[in-house]
Amino acid sequence: MQDRSTQIRAISSEQRLEILRLLKTPNVHFAAQWSADPAEFGVCMTLIAEALGVSQPTASRHVDLLRQAGFITVRRKGKWAYCRRQEGALGDYLSWISETLGAEGIPA
Template identity: 65%
Template sequence: MQIKAMASETRMKILQLLVKPQTHFGQQWSADPVEFGVCMTLIAEALEVAQPTASRHLEILRQAGFISVRKHQKWSYCKRNEDVIQDYLAWLGRALSAAG
């Protein structure tokens, strides 16, 4: 599932945007984007895609463990799961080294 999650430019863009949520989503007023996460609606706007399209990409990232999703009132907020991302990158590095 993690390889599938990383096999999309859109999902990679989401993870890149979420590296610096304050920079990319500083206009979020409903919750601190660094501490709480970024509203899915703002992520869809940043990607210039429809909400259902963004939700589908975010769900794949959630299933892979790369992001966590927290609901607050009527909104859902996404935040990178740095531990899982680092574990995946370490695994990928080992897998590529062993292949040679």
């Protein structure tokens, strides 16, 4: 199980949420990636930075926090870094939020 405070911090940024949204359907958003299949291998960090309209160091910081939270994995191929969503970790987090903050768990 991941540290919940890290996970909460990871999704507290609109740009990090956008990374997760883009990586949900990588073949749609990153179809032009030629170096590796975006769904199978992951999406190149350069393309994520371009999609967000930010520098690569800024994108790297966002990706690193998502990686620490367990929401994505980063895989290296040569000098390139490729990112993939971790559906199991995201599902676990959403279940935890639902259980923790669900209507029956909130005091009146």
